[in-house]
Amino acid sequence: MTDYSLLVHQFADELHKLDGTFIAEAAEKIPARVMQLLRERNAEAVLAWSAENLPVPGLLDHLRQEGIKIVDADVPRGEPDRAQKLAEIEKTTVGITGADAALADTGTLALRSGPGRSRLASLSVRTHVALFTPEQLHASWAAWWATLSDCAEWVSGASNLTLISGPSRTADIEMTLTVGVHGPREVIALYAD
Structure with a gap:
């Protein structure tokens, strides 16, 4: 039996x-x-995974009722619709996703992309809010991967797997650290207890 309280801690x-927030x-x-x-981030819109891919039923409906616009991350191929959608996405500063796994030993979130699970919601925003439950919490990559040994369909439905360990960081040749250049400046892991 898994001791979730130790893994959560x-x-x-x-x-x-x-520098992530839990x-x-x-x-x-x-x-x-x-x-x-x-509200704390003055966000009027969010880029979010579809409701069926979030572990909290009714979340997007609640946000809509509160006046928050849910931005669809599907980007059309043709112009001018493509340019308009990309401009809308660029203005959206908060993304909300689920997580396929939360890895306790490294504080890492694993997110599989695919239909209703856009990478843009975790990578193109200033603030990424990732929701997860005890079922997604694992001691390590190896422990999580062992649970997927018989799940070929799990992998085949994804276009990629993103591992997120805190806010985006990069440094130049002089070792000057910059946060949020190639991804979110702020990562908030929200655990549904």
Whole structure:
């Protein structure tokens, strides 16, 4: 039997070391907490995974009722629609996703992309809010991967797998660290307890 309390503590500690934010909240209180996070960031719109890919039922409906616009991340191929959609996405500063796994030993979130699970929601925004539950919490990459040994369809439905360990970081040749250049400046892992 997995001791989730130890894994949660380890995940939170590791994410904190990477300058990420960890919040544990009762599942029924998550919509209100997400709304609070959006207000604190003056966000009027979010780029989000589809409702069926989020572990908190009713979250997107709650946000809509509160006046938040849910931006669709599907980008048309043809112009001028493509340029208009990309401009809308560029203005959206907060992304909301689920997570396929939260790896306690490194404070890492694993996100599989595919239909209804756009990479843009985690990579093109200033603030990324990732929701996960005890079922997605694993001790390590190896422990998680072992649970997927018989899940070929899990891999075949994804266009890629993104591993996120805190905010985006890069440094130049003089070792000057910059946060948020190639991805989110802020990563918030929201655990539905």
